[in-house]
Amino acid sequence: MKTEFSPTFLNTPDGKLANEILRTCVHCGFCNATCPTYQLLGDENDGPRGRIYLIKQVLEDKPVTQATRTHLDRCLTCRNCETTCPSGVEYGKLIDIGRKVVEEKTTRGFKENLTRKALLNLLPYQSRFTPAIKLGQVFKPFLPKILAKKIPKKINAGKYPSNTHSRKMIILEGCVQPALSPDINAATARVLDRLGISLTRPKNAGCCGAVNQHLSDEEKALNFVKQNIDAWWEHIQNGAEAIIITASGCGAMVKDYAHLLRDDKDYADKAKKVTELCKDISEVISKEDLTPLQTQTQQRQTKNISWHPPCTLQHGQKINGVVEKILTDKGYNLLPVNDSHLCCGSAGTYSILQAKISQQLQANKIKNLTKHQPEMIVTGNIGCQTHLQEVSDVPVVHWIHLLDN
Amino acid sequence: MHLDSNTKDALLNQLKQIVAANYLLTSKEDLTPYECDGLSAYQRLPVAVVLPDTIEQVQKIVQACSQLKVPIVARGAGTGLSGGALPHEGGIILGLSRFNKILSIDTNNLTSVVQPGVRNLAITEAARPHGLYYAPDPSSQIACSIGGNVAENAGGVHCLKYGLTVQNIQQIKIVTIDGTLLTLGSETFDTPGYDLLALMTGSEGMLGIIVEIVVKLLPKPHAVKVLMASFDKVEDAGNAVADIIAEGIIPAGLEMMDKPAIHAAEAFAKANYPLDAAAILLCELDGDEDQLEEQVIVVEKTLKHAKASKIVIATSAEDQAKLWAGRKSAFPAVGRLSPDYYCMDGTIPRKQIAYVLQKISELSEHYDLRVANVFHAGDGNLHPLILYDANIEGELKTAERFGADILELCVKVGGSITGEHGVGHEKIDQMCVQFSPAELTQFFAVKSAFDPDSLLNPGKAIPTLHRCAELGAMHVHNGELPHPEIPRF
Numbered sequence: 001m002k003t004e005f006s007p008t009f010l011n012t013p014d015g016k017l018a019n020e021i022l023r024t025c026v027h028c029g030f031c032n033a034t035c036p037t038y039q040l041l042g043d044e045n046d047g048p049r050g051r052i053y054l055i056k057q058v059l060e061d062k063p064v065t066q067a068t069r070t071h072l073d074r075c076l077t078c079r080n081c082e083t084t085c086p087s088g089v090e091y092g093k094l095i096d097i098g099r100k101v102v103e104e105k106t107t108r109g110f111k112e113n114l115t116r117k118a119l120l121n122l123l124p125y126q127s128r129f130t131p132a133i134k135l136g137q138v139f140k141p142f143l144p145k146i147l148a149k150k151i152p153k154k155i156n157a158g159k160y161p162s163n164t165h166s167r168k169m170i171i172l173e174g175c176v177q178p179a180l181s182p183d184i185n186a187a188t189a190r191v192l193d194r195l196g197i198s199l200t201r202p203k204n205a206g207c208c209g210a211v212n213q214h215l216s217d218e219e220k221a222l223n224f225v226k227q228n229i230d231a232w233w234e235h236i237q238n239g240a241e242a243i244i245i246t247a248s249g250c251g252a253m254v255k256d257y258a259h260l261l262r263d264d265k266d267y268a269d270k271a272k273k274v275t276e277l278c279k280d281i282s283e284v285i286s287k288e289d290l291t292p293l294q295t296q297t298q299q300r301q302t303k304n305i306s307w308h309p310p311c312t313l314q315h316g317q318k319i320n321g322v323v324e325k326i327l328t329d330k331g332y333n334l335l336p337v338n339d340s341h342l343c344c345g346s347a348g349t350y351s352i353l354q355a356k357i358s359q360q361l362q363a364n365k366i367k368n369l370t371k372h373q374p375e376m377i378v379t380g381n382i383g384c385q386t387h388l389q390e391v392s393d394v395p396v397v398h399w400i401h402l403l404d405n
Numbered sequence: 406m407h408l409d410s411n412t413k414d415a416l417l418n419q420l421k422q423i424v425a426a427n428y429l430l431t432s433k434e435d436l437t438p439y440e441c442d443g444l445s446a447y448q449r450l451p452v453a454v455v456l457p458d459t460i461e462q463v464q465k466i467v468q469a470c471s472q473l474k475v476p477i478v479a480r481g482a483g484t485g486l487s488g489g490a491l492p493h494e495g496g497i498i499l500g501l502s503r504f505n506k507i508l509s510i511d512t513n514n515l516t517s518v519v520q521p522g523v524r525n526l527a528i529t530e531a532a533r534p535h536g537l538y539y540a541p542d543p544s545s546q547i548a549c550s551i552g553g554n555v556a557e558n559a560g561g562v563h564c565l566k567y568g569l570t571v572q573n574i575q576q577i578k579i580v581t582i583d584g585t586l587l588t589l590g591s592e593t594f595d596t597p598g599y600d601l602l603a604l605m606t607g608s609e610g611m612l613g614i615i616v617e618i619v620v621k622l623l624p625k626p627h628a629v630k631v632l633m634a635s636f637d638k639v640e641d642a643g644n645a646v647a648d649i650i651a652e653g654i655i656p657a658g659l660e661m662m663d664k665p666a667i668h669a670a671e672a673f674a675k676a677n678y679p680l681d682a683a684a685i686l687l688c689e690l691d692g693d694e695d696q697l698e699e700q701v702i703v704v705e706k707t708l709k710h711a712k713a714s715k716i717v718i719a720t721s722a723e724d725q726a727k728l729w730a731g732r733k734s735a736f737p738a739v740g741r742l743s744p745d746y747y748c749m750d751g752t753i754p755r756k757q758i759a760y761v762l763q764k765i766s767e768l769s770e771h772y773d774l775r776v777a778n779v780f781h782a783g784d785g786n787l788h789p790l791i792l793y794d795a796n797i798e799g800e801l802k803t804a805e806r807f808g809a810d811i812l813e814l815c816v817k818v819g820g821s822i823t824g825e826h827g828v829g830h831e832k833i834d835q836m837c838v839q840f841s842p843a844e845l846t847q848f849f850a851v852k853s854a855f856d857p858d859s860l861l862n863p864g865k866a867i868p869t870l871h872r873c874a875e876l877g878a879m880h881v882h883n884g885e886l887p888h889p890e891i892p893r894f
Binding site: 023057064089 | 524
């Protein structure tokens with residue numbers, strides 16, 4: 001596609017990258033076909049092709065108002081369009097740049113700013129979010145319904161195995177997951193323990209940075225990124241084989257560290273190493289010999305399950321069929337699910353900031369997931385898990401639990 | 406051409422009464438993404454975009470425009486490649502994307518009632534549990550809308566055996582320029598009177614607005630096999646096409662790609678295409694098991710005889726889907742080779758394939774622009790993709806001249822300037838080459854019978870005689886039209 005950037009912008013790293021991405025787009029419109037918001041709203045401006053066009057206008061210095069910002073806000077960043085795009089347009093990277101520039105050029109209203117600031121000051125900090133959830137769990141009956149339904153029941157993590165194996169891997173604790181579902185990483189540790197791998201949980205690591213990155217707060221996002229790299233570096237040097245992520249949303253972000261810090265002279269090499277080592281838990285499990293897990297799982301009751309592949313796994317990290325194979329090999333029956341390529345509407349802070357669209361997608365998704373009466377819905381991302389559990393009659397859990405019994 | 410401000414105000418006031426505010430777009434910012442369709446080389450900003458979702462709304466919108474003499478350009482998914490949905494500066498875009506429901510599937514009569522904004526592939530997906538499918542399958546079938554398919558008389562891989570859109574629809578509802586809702590065609594195969602359904606199919610939004618379609622569904626064939634043949638020479642592949650058909654076999658699909666297209670498609674679809682081949686043919690055969698075995702043997706023999714260097718037969722549905730995925734994504738996948746491409750759509754007699762490909766390759770050298778060839782070889786429908794860079798001053802113009810030469814070459818060898826993409830804005834000048842002034846005058850008579858004020862997609866598909874005369878001034882030598890020896894229908 002033709003671009004007319006000012007030479008000043010074209011010479012910046014963002015300008016160069018945006019130009020390269022835009023010039024791979026041939027405007028065919030295939031992306032609209034799998035875009036959840038285009039399907040719901042039917043406006044070119046609310047599909048990837050239209051958003052790319054809007055971003056192009058902004059980057060070419062054409063006047064921009066909140067109209068463009070609204071269409072960019074409505075994007076889930078599910079990156080389904082990237083999977084569909086035959087030309088290889090890296091839409092995710094383009095919209096990050098577009099959002100950043102639009103944020104600089106427009107101003108948000110007081111209320112909207114307050115909500116976004118509140119999210120930015122709460123979610124990424126485990127030390128703030130965990131007590132908030134604990135309080136919420138106590139006072140749940142007195143909270144407004146819209147908030148109450150977002151607070152899950154209290155879950156016990158269960159025991160962590162002792163750190164005895166010579167094979168070591170790092171695990172990212174993340175920001176909201178320890179409060180919402182502390183059992184996921186504990187189950188992961190137990191499963192890997194049986195496979196002869198011990199997990200390290202470096203103290204100073206925190207949020208992966210995705211919350212800030214997707215709310216156009218790149219500076220803070222990069223602070224989190226660097227903080228994690230610093231926290232992991234010593235363990236990497238001591239021979240940690242991988243950095244395991246059990247929330248695919250965080251995984252997609254950590255795999256982007258190398259890209260985000262590509263021009264940082266102090267961190268570029270380290271970030272590259274981190275990205276290389278970053279693995280979704282399914283990538284690690286699928287490469288191991290799973291015989292040590294066999295004997296204890298024969299007596300289980302659950303059989304029919306629905307698998308919800310998170311967008312950050314299937315589109316962001318392009319991991320398809322891996323979890324499905326692990327679970328099928330373990331004897332589970334994965335029921336057919338229509339439109340499994342579509343987003344459930346969770347999408348980080350989207351379920352709060354774009355509640356209406358989010359709820360429509362949530363309703364469609366749960367209808368498809370429960371069509372064949374599963375005993376359980378399994379997924380691989382904490383965001384999808386809590387979002388779907390809000391409206392599901394059957395349990396929604398991380399798939400790793402099916403190996404931990 | 407632009408709308409005066411009084412009319413514009415009156416129009417917007419009326420439209421506001423018809424659709425909710427978020428479905429009436431009027432700011433330059435919101436309108437810009439609508440300034441082009443799948444052919445992004447040409448852009449025009451419309452006065453407004455309206456996105457109704459009921460037939461009543463469409464009727465009222467059309468009446469408002471009709472009364473104020475405002476042009477209407479209907480738009481489906483905006484994937485068209487001839488600029489058919491290119492806006493009119495003084496008119497509105499009537500977007501039908503919200504008409505995206507499949508209303509019913511009738512398994513007794515093998516039909517489905519669908520709204521115009523339904524994606525082509527979505528019909529087949531909905532019909533699949535009943536063992537049925539919708540045959541026309543343009544390469545953009547994942548995204549293109551059935552309403553647009555009817556407007557352009559879209560084809561696709563399977564049209565060689567199963568026909569174009571016109572052979573696969575039974576009835577449509579249209580809103581005429583005065584806002585009347587008409588039903589054309591019927592639930593039976595034959596309808597008394599003129600075949601207005603056929604007239605509407607391929608009329609490029611110039612006669613009425615399509616608001617509902619009854620499509621025909623076909624039972625899925627019992628068995629399918631896909632053969633992929635590699636060739637060391639492009640002309641051998643071209644000749645093989647004619648040879649297969651000459652054997653009396655009509656494949657469900659017979660497609661060809663040349664080297665650049667193979668490389669681009671492989672990068673996306675990872676279909677295991679041979680990267681060293683000069684060209685490949687994909688041949689799909691379907692039918693009963695026994696019949697199919699026989700056909701496979703004949704086709705394999707014919708391909709070998711035509712100097713195929715390697716033949717692969719895909720029997721599993723998964724492998725077949727992979728082979729087709731590459732072909733169907735070939736156009737946009739070419740975006741990996743070049744920042745822009747100009748997609749041509751001409752038809753030639755099958756026996757001319759090798760000759761025309763040779764000529765295209767000479768033109769490519771002459772204009773110094775690369776070409777990737779992807780086409781429905783079975784029905785002689787060429788899609789040369791001319792690769793250019795819109796950021797380089799003048800390259801689009803060169804690509805356009807190159808494209809015009811290809812289309813005129815198609816006419817010269819006895820073919821036509823469009824196979825399935827329509828004429829739209831893009832090929833309007835080549836219509837002057839294809840048709841005589843007398844024929845064009847008759848086309849306009851049909852247009853004015855439906856749309857006397859020329860408000861429906863004006864300026865597309867049929868050139869005015871004035872336009873042809875101006876164009877003729879450039880091309881005519883010694884008072885003769887180009888290629889006077891060619892009968893023009």
